Amino acid sequence: MEDNYVKVSDLRPGLTINEDVFANTSCPIIRQNSELTAEHIEILNAFDIKKVKVQEIVVIKKEESLNPNDLASIDPDDILSKIPMNQMDLVTLYREAVQKYKKEFSSWQSGIKPDVAKIRTIMIPLVDAFIGQKKFLTILNELSDIKEYMYHHSIAVGILSSAISNQMDLPSGQTIQVGISGALADCGMAKVDKSIIDKAAFLTSNEFNEVKKHTIYSYQMIQDTPLLRQEMKLAIFQHHERLDGSGYPRGEKREGISIYAQIVAVADVFHAMTSERVYREKVSPFKVIEMIREEEFGKFDIKVIQALQNLVGDLSIGTRVRLTNGDEGEVMFVHRDAQLRPMVKLSNGSIMDLTVNRSIAVERVLSDIY
Structure with missing residues (x-):
């Protein structure tokens, strides 16, 4: 089929652009072989583009008929399962998970070891929901509550750890395990003095050193469970290590830090930096990714950062x-x-x-x- 220059006023969705379209920009505003959408046409009008080169593709679909007798074999539950979760359902699921986690944390403070099976039950529905609705990962910091930050943080780190793992194409079993590890990474905070945890001001050097012990406490609390793989237990222990050796508790470097620990580390830092704290306002997820790339360069695996960016930094037209x-x-x-x-x-x-x-x-x- 021949190429045609068509007036923008005559365009319609479904046509294919047959050459890059520039508008005093170094990169094309629409790339060759893009199928036109209503948003593309709006962009062309905004840039006052008069004509573009297109190739019209005509698709003829044969009508498909449905035998009324087949309706009896359709499972209503199967249909319902394909209806996407709406925004408020997802928010409700998240908030219920935070309250369940808070209850578990209280039991850890009284000396009970984490029930990993319970944490798994809390996390799996959340992980499935957020991975299925990735755009909602950008509002995790909006859902956080400054008064109950610790519980929100643990749930969010679990969700983000799983989502990053999924984005990196890790097997589903590992994706779930990394998510559970992310949720349990700070369980050792239950062993830190409550006055330090609840302190509204900046911590003293001694108080911060006590907080840094939480990675050791976390590992000790889950080391005997058969429900977490050994590499995931190591991820919990190492989630504050940094590739340049500036982390804790051991100051490990590069090859000494597991990829799972790096995933949890990026999820942990990202949520902490985007969330409102006593001493800092919340920051845009997009700005934080730039900060991690530039200000924290050399501390995190670039593949993990890129996976996070692809998840939450993928702004779409119309946002x-x-x-x-x-x-x-x-x-x-x-x-x-x-x-x-x-x-x-x-x-x-x-x-x-x-x-x-x-x-x-x-x-x-x-x-x-x-």
Whole structure:
């Protein structure tokens, strides 16, 4: 079929772009062989593009009929299972998990060892739900409560650890195990003096040294369970180690730190940095990924960071965002090599390219939940 230059006003979704489309940008705003969507057409209009080269693809589908007799064989539960979980269902599931974890933590403070089977029961539905609805990973910091941060943090680290593992194509069994390890990584905080845990001000050097012992306590509390693989127990012990040797408890370096520990470490740091704390406001997930890449360079495995970025930094066209300068708008184009710095159509109609305006970044996604 021949290529045609078509007026943007005559375009319709389903056509295929047959050459890269530029608009005074170093990267094309729409790439060759892209199938046009309504969002693409909006982008072309925003950039005042008059014509584009397209190849029309006509797809003729044969109508499929359904025999009424077949309806009797359809299982209603099977149909219901395919209906995606909505936002509030997911939030409710998350909040219930936090309260269940809080109850378990209280038992650990009284000297009872973690019931890994219970933690598994709490985490599996959450992991399945969030991996199935990955866009909600960006609101984990929105769900956190400053007064019950520790419980939120453990649940969120478990979810993120599983999601990162899944993104890295680890087997499903390992994905679940890493998630449980992430949720249990801070169980040793139950052995730290409660006055330190509840302290609203910055910790003294001695208090911080006591907190750093939680990785040892965590390992001691789960070392005898047969429900966690040995490499996952090691991940719990090592989740504060850093590739450059700056971590604790042993100051391990590179090959001495397991990949599972690195996954939990990235999940731990990411959620901590994005969440509101007594001494710090919450920070955008997109900004935090940049900070981890740049300010914490050399401390974390780049493959793990990239997996996290692909999960929560994959801004889609149409996403409403607030920028660090206070402006709000919609993402209208995402650069292939700079996913965290999209082009944003501001409320006043102007377009800001964050790859050019480096001093400005996406501050946060404007969620419909809140």
